[in-house]
Amino acid sequence: MLLLFVAAALALQDAEVEEQPGPAxxxxxxxxxxxxxxxTPWQAQIYSGKPAWTREDMESGRDGWDLAHKCGGSLIAxxxxxxxxxxxxxxxxxxxxxxxxxxxxxxxxxxxxxxxxRMVRHADWNQKQHAYDVxxxxxxxxxxxxxxxxxxxxxxxxxEGPPLGAGVAVYATGWGQLDETKGSGFEAELTSVDLQTxxxxxxxxxxxxxxxxLCASGRTPGDDADTCTxxxxxxxxxxxxxPKLVGIVNWGVGCYRPNSAGVYLxxxxxxxxxxxxxxMVSDPSVSELR
Numbered sequence: 001m002l003l004l005f006v007a008a009a010l011a012l013q014d015a016e017v018e019e020q021p022g023p024a025x026x027x028x029x030x031x032x033x034x035x036x037x038x039x040t041p042w043q044a045q046i047y048s049g050k051p052a053w054t055r056e057d058m059e060s061g062r063d064g065w066d067l068a069h070k071c072g073g074s075l076i077a078x079x080x081x082x083x084x085x086x087x088x089x090x091x092x093x094x095x096x097x098x099x100x101x102x103x104x105x106x107x108x109x110x111x112x113x114x115x116x117x118r119m120v121r122h123a124d125w126n127q128k129q130h131a132y133d134v135x136x137x138x139x140x141x142x143x144x145x146x147x148x149x150x151x152x153x154x155x156x157x158x159x160e161g162p163p164l165g166a167g168v169a170v171y172a173t174g175w176g177q178l179d180e181t182k183g184s185g186f187e188a189e190l191t192s193v194d195l196q197t198x199x200x201x202x203x204x205x206x207x208x209x210x211x212x213x214l215c216a217s218g219r220t221p222g223d224d225a226d227t228c229t230x231x232x233x234x235x236x237x238x239x240x241x242x243p244k245l246v247g248i249v250n251w252g253v254g255c256y257r258p259n260s261a262g263v264y265l266x267x268x269x270x271x272x273x274x275x276x277x278x279x280m281v282s283d284p285s286v287s288e289l290r
Contacts, residue, residue: 072234
């Protein structure tokens, strides 16, 4: 089950794929009954800085912060957040999407925010096939940037070892949904979920998952721990004295289902470390890179 951070943390990912939009200004505080963990100073939020609500959004009963949330991400270097390709596009940048760092709660003005000025997505990204779902977003300070209400902010190093096998303890963080119902709303408080890597081929729905992705599920039999819609792009972290980023929340068939798992893009010596390094030094005119 998901662990709710008292000083930061959690979880989910896009169930069948993505995030929801939305607004309404009345917040029903959800009861937080889960255990606390610690903060994740590399956790980033991608959200709409200049939302334009539809009639459906206005009638949804959801608050503005909830409707504005799009994805998670990981701060990996100054000015750079690593996320999923389906979390960002040219239209979102033009429409004023922003990065928030140093926040546990996203239903207030906690944290420090920055304008996204460009992106580098993998050139082979295919949304329908969930293929090569990785992107870097570059951000800059502007007139809205104010760090007076920010918590700790620190980049996370990328994992440098070989691809992880099954049975490795990892965890994910984010503000995603606590159930797979479409439009059920995101979590105001950052939460964390304990997972372990598993063999994708043991699940019928994941027989064709490529080697550059990995699967992760709960650590004990019957544990439906998972990520869900709204967690996409967020970090999958290898536990240790020095936490390392080993994955990016990508996709899954539903959320929290029995005998299932979530799918994550691998970050290791064989997968995408080189791509990340090349993307960060690419010419600012480059928006796609293979």
